[in-house]
Amino acid sequence: xxxxxxxxxxxxxxxxxxxxxxxxxxxxxxxxxxxxxxxxxxxxxxxxxxxxxxxxxxxxxxxxxxxxxxxxxxxxxxxxxxxxxxxxxxxxxxxxxxxxxxxxxxxxxxxxxxxxxxxxxxxxxxxxxxxxxxxxxxxxxxxxxxxxxxxxxxxxxxxxxxxxxxxxxxxxxxxxxxxxxxxxxxxxxxxxxxxxxxxxxxxxxxxxxxxxxxxxxxxxxxxxxxxxxxxxxxxxxxxxxxxxxxxxxxxxxxxxxxxxxxxxxxxxxxxxxxxxxxxxxxxxxxxxxxxxxxxxxxxxxxxxxxxxxxxxxxxxxxxxxxxxxxxxxxxxxxxxxxxxxxxxxxxxxxxxxxxxxxxxxxxxxxxxxxxxxxxxxxxxxxxxxxxxxxxxxxxxxxxxxxxxxxxxxxxxxxxxxxxxxxxxxxxxxxxxxxxxxxxxxxxxxxxxxxxxxxxxxxxxxxxxxxxxxxxxxxxxxxxxxxxxxxxxxxxxxxxxxxxxxxxxxxxxxxxxxxxxxxxxxxxxxxxxxxxxxxxxxxxxxxxxxxxxxxxxxxxxxxxxxxxxxxxxxxxxxxx
Ligand SMILES: Cc1cc2nc3c(=O)[nH]c(=O)nc-3n(C[C@H](O)[C@H](O)[C@H](O)COP(=O)(O)OP(=O)(O)OC[C@H]3O[C@@H](n4cnc5c(N)ncnc54)[C@H](O)[C@@H]3O)c2cc1C
Numbered sequence: 001x002x003x004x005x006x007x008x009x010x011x012x013x014x015x016x017x018x019x020x021x022x023x024x025x026x027x028x029x030x031x032x033x034x035x036x037x038x039x040x041x042x043x044x045x046x047x048x049x050x051x052x053x054x055x056x057x058x059x060x061x062x063x064x065x066x067x068x069x070x071x072x073x074x075x076x077x078x079x080x081x082x083x084x085x086x087x088x089x090x091x092x093x094x095x096x097x098x099x100x101x102x103x104x105x106x107x108x109x110x111x112x113x114x115x116x117x118x119x120x121x122x123x124x125x126x127x128x129x130x131x132x133x134x135x136x137x138x139x140x141x142x143x144x145x146x147x148x149x150x151x152x153x154x155x156x157x158x159x160x161x162x163x164x165x166x167x168x169x170x171x172x173x174x175x176x177x178x179x180x181x182x183x184x185x186x187x188x189x190x191x192x193x194x195x196x197x198x199x200x201x202x203x204x205x206x207x208x209x210x211x212x213x214x215x216x217x218x219x220x221x222x223x224x225x226x227x228x229x230x231x232x233x234x235x236x237x238x239x240x241x242x243x244x245x246x247x248x249x250x251x252x253x254x255x256x257x258x259x260x261x262x263x264x265x266x267x268x269x270x271x272x273x274x275x276x277x278x279x280x281x282x283x284x285x286x287x288x289x290x291x292x293x294x295x296x297x298x299x300x301x302x303x304x305x306x307x308x309x310x311x312x313x314x315x316x317x318x319x320x321x322x323x324x325x326x327x328x329x330x331x332x333x334x335x336x337x338x339x340x341x342x343x344x345x346x347x348x349x350x351x352x353x354x355x356x357x358x359x360x361x362x363x364x365x366x367x368x369x370x371x372x373x374x375x376x377x378x379x380x381x382x383x384x385x386x387x388x389x390x391x392x393x394x395x396x397x398x399x400x401x402x403x404x405x406x407x408x409x410x411x412x413x414x415x416x417x418x419x420x421x422x423x424x425x426x427x428x429x430x431x432x433x434x435x436x437x438x439x440x441x442x443x444x445x446x447x448x449x450x451x452x453x454x455x456x457x458x459x460x461x462x463x464x465x466x467x468x469x470x471x472x473x474x475x476x477x478x479x480x481x482x483x484x485x486x487x488x489x490x491x492x493x494x495x496x497x498x499x500x501x502x503x504x505x506x507x508x509x510x511x512x513x514x515x516x517x518x519x520x521x522x523x524x525x526x527x528x529x530x531x532x533x534x535x536x537x538x539x540x541x542x543x544x545x546x547x548x549x550x551x552x553x554x555x556x557x558x559x560x561x562x563x564x565x566x567x568x569x570x571x572x573x574x575x
Contacts, residue, residue, distance in 0.1 A: 144169050148380045148390030149397055150371040153181020155544040156397030157356040158560025166568045171388055175370035179357040185348025190467035192348040196427045196517045197476045203340025204554035216351055218343035219462040222441040227260055228500050230447030237500055261305025276335040284331045285531035295327035308446035315478050316454045319423040319520045326528040346464045374406050376540040393540040393567040400522040400547035420523040424480035426516050428493055430473040430509040435460055436501045450496045453478045486514040522547035535563040542567050
């Protein structure tokens, strides 16, 4: 194609000329395996010229290399980025909109170093942290006026962090034997198993305020996904690379000729991304809301891109395949994906909670202490009958169903006639001897068949997720699958992924563990209040948690801060 030619955006056949299909065979990757290297340069947001494409992106997008998908006879449709980029619209390259990604081999770039606490704290393993907290949890002094925080997830930890900074004494009671709530990592035989697939988005503003990013040693995902489109009768399985339309619209456009959506879908993704990135949070959070499914339709996305990419992608985020989740949440997450990196801490997602927990005053935490009743005037009664004094106030930082048990007045306030929707997931981990894809990329099931929603080779993102020489495979399903035993589910998953990669390639995977997360997220169907509700729910009683804001790490942290600020203000302990 002449570089002078102007593409007609309505003429898909024009773009199809740019399309090339690369086929890989088992012998291809066998040869290549030894020579494959980890890229030393990050994925950077491309501008409008070809020269900005990193070698890594180029290999993913167009080069007929042999290191892409390590499956027998797997097909990846790619495109000629060179030619397309010569005709691409120019996208702003403002550093705030397109922060640079870090090298995969080194800790991630910090976007807001001035916001970080200094000096960075030394790293601790979650297990070590548990020991420290438990060991230091002495009985609180009876003479000091205190607040009580019920629940030690991110919301409770944020509340505790802010009370500490306001010099307000407190006792945090946590029902389980560790802090972090839904954000947890188990170390099993040297494998780091996050309790459910979770991704840290570096653009979360509250996380930037509270967390020491360098100490988390964040490892980025490739900002995009490899979509498995299925395998027809006698046909080879096919995968299509979609660069993250929220972070890398140009690369997304480069996939214009893939069968995942139409050309106008790709342009629309870029435009929607720019709009979201430029819209202040308060505008997003107070805009008229509908369901995400309806919103995508109103935005003009075709059924093809919804079914093959957006639905599986968003279902994996909201655990809501029907996409009934509020359009406000979609826009908010869309914006965060556009403005930051997707990453995993080297020590697992639990490191986020561990970092907050490390900063709490010694003796302020009581593990294995379940609150059974809240009394605004005396504090909290544990299920053992013990009363924890909370004469400064009680912050209830438990998950939604438990909050509604402790404070029945919270139940279904906004949706009296509606049963909360189930938001469940199952995450299965396998040990393997080699990764079938070499890049730190999420693989999405866009075939519309099977039970797998997404999978990835966790050790491609963070090698620390497995012992040396081993590969950790993470597979996520959306739903509870309550009717199936763990062993049957694991078998079914391996069988299904055999259809993606070849049965022989997955036959040796060893099932490590299955996590069933019945309550993964609260109901976020309209009407919602993701900007956050007033934490004051009664005299001296405050509520926080992701159900009180948005069901994200950031939402939980924001809600915890607001509860602590409200308590301190009401007691005249802050300005
Ligand atoms: C599988 C999965 C994937 C996710 N992925 C992402 C993601 O990629 N990005 C993102 O931003 N968010 C994600 N989330 C959402 C995020 O993890 C949550 O929104 C957030 O962690 C909620 O924190 P919380 O403090 O509100 O609640 P929780 O973490 O549930 O904390 C509540 C705490 O209260 C304790 N508790 C309960 N009852 C009592 C009681 N009676 N007495 C004392 N203690 C009690 C619990 O043991 C728990 O520790 C994901 C969640 C899950 C489950």
